[in-house]
Amino acid sequence: MDRRRADFDTFVAASTDSLMRTAYLIVGDLQDAEDLVQETLLKVAGRWHRVRRMEHPVAYARRILVNRALNDAGRRTRRRRELTGEALPDRFDDTDEPLAFDAHDELLKVLATLPTRQRTAIVLRYFLDLPEAEVAAAMKCSLGTVKSTAARGLARLEQALRTTNDKRSIST
């Protein structure tokens, strides 16, 4: 096996876990997330001769993934409607019955309803713990846009958390 090929395989082994979990948090569906990761890695493989010389190949892969996720968001929605013949179900709807007033569950429910850009900003910032500048690079937007987008998403999540806490205090 040549060196370039071995390097790529090492890259795949090291980055797939993070890419897949990130994709899942953004699109909310395992199958869609797998497709997204495979498309990303195929694209990286086709350009590996250049990508391997980059300082952070995984950042490049993440940029492809995010770009694809943002561009495909409308298409995924349409596809689901056609397949099911009904309105798009809530994302993350494959989980067990949530515990009553579970804060994380409420947060995730609200996260699933956020616009894709807001959800992506939240995931990159708080799941991957990327600095805002890197989030901006991944989303191909300005630092200010990242800040305002994430802030709007966080505000929605904060509201959900407050509601959950209110319910919790009432029940106890």
Added chain:
Amino acid sequence: MTEQLEAEVRAALHERAAQVPAARIAQLTHTDYHPRTRRLGPPRRVRPPLAIGALTTAAGTVGAVAVIVSLTAGASNAFAGWTAKPTPPAPGQLAGARASCETSQSPISGLPLKLADTRGPYTFAIYADSNSSAACIKGPSFVAVSASVASSAVNVPAGQILLSTSHQTDRGGDGYSFADGRTGAGVSGVTLTLDDGTNVQATVGAGWFVAWWPGGHPIKSAELTTPTGIVNQTFNLSPEIPCHLAPRCSSSVSDVGGGGPAAGGGTSVSGFASGGGEVQSGSVQSSSRSR
């Protein structure tokens, strides 16, 4: 509140991310993403159509109804990772393909899985019962499902194969062809030879065989492994459905090789969907051929 909120969001995200099964990640890790070094098939005129060939048997005819549903974008990356010989499935590959293929609205819903062919990241599965069959190809960026309904029993002579083949092209212009069908008694191996000399080894089992390849080269012959040795069948395949008859051109053909009598007609209905997921009703064509 902000720090607490951020901590809660972090915890919730990690909790959710931890639910991704390790097997799904392992499957992705073990997929071959390397581009093929040789692209098969000449650049063809872009044909966005999808079609399924009608099956013709020596005993009679089989009407075929095909519905193609392409679930995601057609970006195929020239079918990177395709191999001329079937490869062992990566962990979870079959389960993932089945999950995509067996949706509630799919024409294959309820049909038992007969045979699955894996080539790199691609899975081609055949589902069938006594009077209908369906095929599903799952790749990294697309899923195509087709179905056919037989109007009479399919009888395949021992040592021969019944072949149905079709060419499809996604909107990205990357064409691929597939062949599937029934094997007669004693056939344990099928290797197809395309008109450019490329050999494509089929997956064989449960009375079926399956193969597909990038590009539009038709099948010229098949080498069958039988108890009496290697048997060659030759085919003379050509498109039967005039492309100008539908907005989305289709080509399909069916044949029984081996020089045996093969005559009759078939009816095919093709549908097409791609990229955006729209589904269009297709044209209906009747065709007949004799040899």
